Amino acid sequence: MNVFMPNTLAEACDLCAKQPDLIPLAGATDLLVHWPLRQSEHDKSYLDLSKLRELRKITWAADSLTLGALTTYWDVLQDSRAKSEFPLLCESARQVGAIQIQSRGTWAGNIANGSPAADGVPVLMAYDASVTLTSKSGARSVPLHEYYTGYRKSVRRTDELISTITMPLRKYDFSVFHKVGARRAQAITKIGLAVTREASAAAPWRVVANSVAATVKRCPAIEQLLQSASPIRKPDDFSSAIAADVTPIDDIRSTADYRRTVLARLLYHSLNGVCPSVT
Amino acid sequence: MQEHFIPSPIHDRSAAVSIRFNLNGRDVDIPIDPTERLLDTLRYRLKLPGSKEGCGEGECGACTVIIDDLPANACLIPTFQVRGCKVRTIESIPASSLQPMLEAGATQCGACTPGVVVTANWIKEHSDVLASNTMRALMAGNLCRCTGYDGIIDGLEKWIGKPPGGRS
Amino acid sequence: MQRLEGLSKLSGAERYLDDEPLEGTLKGCLWGMTVRSPASRGKIRQISYGSDFDWSHFVVVEPRDIPGPNETYLIENDQPVLAPGYVRHMHEAVALVAHEDRNLLRRAVASIQVEIDPDPPVLDFRIAPRPDQIQRGTDNIIKRLQIKKGDVHAAFANAYKIVEGEYETGAQEHVYIENNAMSAWMEEGPNGDVVVVRGSMQCPYYVLNALKHALQRDETRVRVIQAPTGGGFGGKEDYPSTIALHCALLALKARRPVKIIYDRSEDMAATPKRHPSLVRHKTAVAKDGRLLAQHIEVILDGGAYVTLSPVVLSRGIIHAAGPYFCENVLIESKAVLTNCVPYGAFRGFGAPQTIFACERQMDRIAHAVGLEPVEVRRINLLRDGQTTSTQQIVSGGTDRHALLDSAVRASDYDKHKRESEAFNKTHPYLRRGIGVATVLHGAGFTGNGEVYLNxxxxxxxxxxxxxxxxxxxxxxxxxxxxxxxxxxxxxxxxxxxxxxxxxxxxxxxxxxxxxxxxxxxxxxxxxxxxxxxxxxxxxxxxxxxxxxxxxxxxxxxxxxxxxxxxxxxxxxYAPPPNVKFDDKNYVGDAYATYAWGVCIAHVEVDLRTAAIRVLDFTAMQDIGKVINPVLAKGQVQGGVVQAIGWALSEEFKFKDGGMLNNTLTNYIIPTSDDVPPIRVIFHETPYPFGGGGAKGVGELPMDGPAPAILSAVAHATGADAKAIPLTPEKLLSLLPQNC
CATH class of the missing domain: 3.30.365.10 (Aldehyde oxidase/xanthine dehydrogenase, molybdopterin binding domain)
Structure with missing residues (x-):
């Protein structure tokens, strides 16, 4: 195993440019699962980002919040403004694994790992986050809902690293996050849902679901349904929009049917009385 | 297959990386194999086997250690990542302080116990976290199969000095 | 008195086997690993060892290296130490490999391909096997047992109501936090060399007998030492014999010490589980709620080898009629061979399975005759002087009715019931309910078992x-x-x-x-x-x-x-006076005494997700004299939480009869945040023939929680669930659409 241990982002980008097979490593909470059994992965090359101090910053600007790529769940839970401005970040952070994972796992690592069950990604997406990808040749910003191109696939090139995550500071008059796992802590998401409604916007709803498609996914059909005035009187009234947006499967953790049904119920009960057409 | 076993030399793949960190208040500077997990470094290289391996997947918390003042699973940490860090293990907690946990029945088989005690001790040292988290939520990263958790929670309450929850 | 080794455990000073340095008796120690079957049934065509490794540096053990019979000594010696050319379940041990570099060993073992010519496996114990699936006798049945008291058929003719039900329970993994660990080395003794085995285990003499048998050595040339053991729950009752044999065979061949430490996924995949069960009840009930006849059929999945299935079945049927008096009882039962991972001992040993069925049936009887669940139990609970299904006259002085009454009081049963019903009328998606179970557990070995143990x-x-x-x-x-x-x-x-x-x-x-x-x-x-x-x-x-x-x-x-x-x-051992059991006809004193318990669960169901949360739990237990209150309470609380897991989340997912979800990420045991404080109350009725006046405590707590919780879910939602684990996925299908 080769491991490169840069001290600056520039060094890290140089290394990435030279060696496209480098696997970036932040909190390592995904990589090291059952590590002794995964001997073939011991032969790969890794890029340890954990000491890039410049990436471990939470920056509040006048119109945005920027999380450096090494920001952990615990860091956000300790930030006094996060709870009032971006409450869903705290709600999701609190439900990631348990404190031992919250202290090491990073938001950017959660994005980069690309699991459809990623706990941190739905709320970031619901807050309209964008990701800065930095390489030797510069930086570009990608809206998070356009980041994934398929199951564990993304627009990130091998010479790029996620350097920051930025969310616009906006007024939301409604937001909700649900994580449905097999237990209250230390659970992998069976169905996740994050919904925000931006105050005084033309298209106010953002609905994001996870563990119901190949990627964490924004749900345009559900968003449109909420925006339209068509009445929703029961959970099943979400069914066709859900079918248009997501493709849940049966797997080791749950069933497609459960995922669809519960997503509808969570939408219905969360929005009942909030969205005027849901009663 | 062969009838006679020919011993081979130990494959020492170590010494590829040299790292320095602070362990239980003392600086250590050691060569490690880059594939080594912190848990293995502690248990097999530094002969501190108090941290246990229950699952190797970051679920059970039996390997909980404190890194830069936060609990973490040593089975999920490549040792090279703790360079420059302060690492505290169960071995840094004196047995003499653990009487309240003992009296409440916080340990039975003992396999999860060191991890439980490390997390509990961290909660005790940062009891302000209890303003926004329940003890049961904070302890949820430490799976125990013997106690049903009451002994642990009662013990931690006693240890912190909080009056017990009023349950008979 | 405080736990003797408590501070040592709390401070991390206790040394389990994997904690010990490779010094002293373990100097020059090799690591051992097991090569396992990739299929559930078939002939081993070939074992191919990866060409990237110089195998002369590895110790390899195959069946021909076993000095004696290739058999694991237990009830029937049908389980091989290493599969002798034919495998009967996924992850069955096929060969053993050892090397001093653990990582190199892992790579080498991963390079080994076991090729199987498959035969049709039996993967569902509930379905009668086809001829090409028969592997034992003419019907794959490992054991049949029957209990008969009175005349059920006559009683059915006169019943006010007949209530029928079919109940199922799933496999359960022990999840002791210390995985299996064993070491072996050679010593010189007066009669020649001695194989010494030291490791994590419940029963050193089981291990000794297994070593004597397969290694063909007498007890002067095999020695078994227990190392500190990090949890067992029955999971380290029989399987350590197999691991000890594996370790000893490697040490004998290498002439060096060998250590085998399972990782979690191997431990979960390869070691025995709790037997899955299917139990059918047909009960004749009088208008006042009295049980007139119980006809019960118990079927256990016996797994790929006999292991302990006959005795698990035995304990299962003796508990199947519950702590109730009924004049006419017929219990028919069988354990069936399948090609699933072998099942073995697990806290409760068959009783939790049959008690689950009995208690769910009692709720449904209550419903059928219009009685409250507590009432139907009060009417039928055994009184001293009455007889159990094996016609054992109950004695000992425990007032089971008082036990039930005090559990009802201590749990605020009536108040919770009222408040839950009011709450359910107003809340859009949460439903609360309360449930009860009354249970018994025979202490010690069944029937004449203690006499035979001597x-x-x-x-x-x-x-x-x-x-x-x-x-x-x-x-x-x-x-x-x-x-x-x-x-x-x-x-x-x-x-x-x-x-x-x-x-x-x-x-x-x-x-x-x-x-x-x-x-x-x-x-x-x-x-x-x-x-x-x-x-x-x-x-x-x-x-x-x-x-x-x-x-x-x-x-x-x-x-x-x-x-x-x-x-x-x-x-x-000398049996207590006047304890007699006819183990041919299953008549008489099945146990010298029984522990008794009442469980009351208060739950909340979220109709959106069908998730069940236990809000409050009361366990009232009569375990004789309590020797150590902290330890006894800990046993009950731990048992209850283990049972909550079995009831709600611990779903064993099978693939080809093996465990698919063999990780702690995907096999869901409760965390501290998933369970409430468990209220434990002891009712002490000293038992004169038990140490310090005690009866058994370890298993009773496993019996009541699952049915009490399902009873509470039924009260909360009307969902009449008959199978566990009652995962949200399963409960969802029992709830109305559009909740």
Missing amino acids: SKVDVGGRSDGKIEVLAASTEMGQGTNTAFTAIAAEAAGLNATDIVIGVPDTFRVPNSGPTVASRTVMVVGKLIERAIDDLAVQLGQNGKPLRGSALKAAISDWHKKNPGKELKGRAT
Whole structure:
């Protein structure tokens, strides 16, 4: 195993440019699962980002919040403004694994790992986050809902690293996050849902679901349904929009049917009385 | 297959990386194999086997250690990542302080116990976290199969000095 | 008295096998690993060893390296030590490999391909096998047992109502936090070399017998020592024999020490589980709710080998009729061979499965006759003088009706019930409910089992005057050593500091029987009392036993007069008077005594997700005299939480009869945040033939929670669930659409 241990982002980008097979490593909470059994992965090359101090910053600007790529769940839970401005970040952070994972796992690592069950990604997406990808040749910003191109696939090139995550500071008059796992802590998401409604916007709803498609996914059909005035009187009234947006499967953790049904119920009960057409 | 076993030399793949960190208040500077997990470094290289391996997947918390003042699973940490860090293990907690946990029945088989005690001790040292988290939520990263958790929670309450929850 | 080894465990100083440095007896130690079957049934065509490795540097053991019969000694010796050319379940051990570099070993083992010519496996015990699936006798049945009392058929003719139901329980994994760990090395002894095995285990003499049999050595040439054991729950009852054999075979071939430490996924995939069950009830009920006849059919998935299935079935059927009086009972049962991972001992040993069915049936009987669930139990609970299904006359003085009443009071049953019903009328998606279960658990081995075991305990008087307890009963977290110390100190009239507990080592301790069946404190504890009596009488005059400081002084004096000699008191099991069981017809005293319990669960169901949360739990337990309140309470709380997991989340997912979800990420045991504080109340009815007046405590807590919780879910939602684990996915299908 080769491991490169840069001290600056520039060094890290140089290394990435030279060696496209480098696997970036932040909190390592995904990589090291059952590590002794995964001997073939011991032969790969890794890029340890954990000491890039410049990436471990939470920056509040006048119109945005920027999380450096090494920001952990615990860091956000300790930030006094996060709870009032971006409450869903705290709600999701609190439900990631348990404190031992919250202290090491990073938001950017959660994005980069690309699991459809990623706990941190739905709320970031619901807050309209964008990701800065930095390489030797510069930086570009990608809206998070356009980041994934398929199951564990993304627009990130091998010479790029996620350097920051930025969310616009906006007024939301409604937001909700649900994580449905097999237990209250230390659970992998069976169905996740994050919904925000931006105050005084033309298209106010953002609905994001996870563990119901190949990627964490924004749900345009559900968003449109909420925006339209068509009445929703029961959970099943979400069914066709859900079918248009997501493709849940049966797997080791749950069933497609459960995922669809519960997503509808969570939408219905969360929005009942909030969205005027849901009663 | 062969009838006679020919011993081979130990494959020492170590010494590829040299790292320095602070362990239980003392600086250590050691060569490690880059594939080594912190848990293995502690248990097999530094002969501190108090941290246990229950699952190797970051679920059970039996390997909980404190890194830069936060609990973490040593089975999920490549040792090279703790360079420059302060690492505290169960071995840094004196047995003499653990009487309240003992009296409440916080340990039975003992396999999860060191991890439980490390997390509990961290909660005790940062009891302000209890303003926004329940003890049961904070302890949820430490799976125990013997106690049903009451002994642990009662013990931690006693240890912190909080009056017990009023349950008979 | 505080747990003896408690501070050592809390401070991380306790040394489990994997914690020990490879020094001393483990100097030059190799790591051992197991090559396993990738299929559930078939002929092994070939084992191909990866070409990237120089295999002359590895120790490899195949069946032909086994000196004696390729059999794991247990009830029937049908389970091979290594599959002899034919596999019968996924992950069955096929070959063994050892090397001193653990990572290289992992790579080498991963390179080994086991090729199987498949035969059709049996993967569903509920379906009758096809001819090409028959692997035992003519019908794959491992064991049939029956209990018959009165005449059920006549009673059905006169019933006010007949209630029928079919209930299922799933496999359960123990999840002791210390994975299986074993070491073996060679020593020289007076009769030649000795294979020494030391590891994590419940039953050193089971391991000894297995080694004697397959290695063809007598007990002077095999030695078994228990290492500190991080949890068992039955999971380290029989399987350590297999791992010990594997380790010993590698050590014999390598002539070097060998250590086998399972990782979690191997431990979960390869070791035995709780038997899945299907139980059918047909009950004749009188208008007033009395049980007139119980016709019960019990089917257990016996797994790929016999292991302990016959005795699990036996305990299962004896508990199947519950703690109720019924004049006419017919229980028919069988354990069926399948090609699933072998099932073995797990806390409760068949009883939780049949009690689950019985208690769910009682709720449905209550519904059928319009009675409250507590009432139907009150009407039918056994009273002293009445008989169980095996016609055992219940005695012992426990007032089960008082037990039920005090559980109802302590749990605020009526108030919770009222408040839940009011809450459910107003809340959009949360539903609360309360449920009850009344249970019994036979303490010690079934029937004449204790007589056949013929357990022995020695106590040694040491030259410093202290008394050493020598028993093969093991500490695995349940508190054996602490309880034995308390019992011995009380019997000798000495302080706890004057008692020493000897390490279970078959060269030093007699066979006090396996550490199972909630028998340790009750049966072995009593033997300790009697062995101390024996010692005290030996040292006293004219048959008058010495106690206290006089005993201690006499022990020291004896050693001064007999330097270098051993002073021992001994005891061998003697059954309590008038306990008789006909184990052919299953009539009589199935157990010397029973522990009794009442469980009350208060739950909340989220209709959106069908997730069930236990809000409050009361366990009222009569376990005889409580020897150590902290330890006993811990046993109950831990058992209840283990049962909550079995009831709600611990779903064993099968693929080709093997465990698909063999990780702690995907096999869901409860965390501290998933369970409420467990309220434990003891009702103490001392049992004169148990150590310190105790009955068994270990298993009773496993029996009641699952049915009590499902009863509460039924009250909350109307969902009449008949199978566990009741995962949200399963409950969802029982709830109305559009919740």
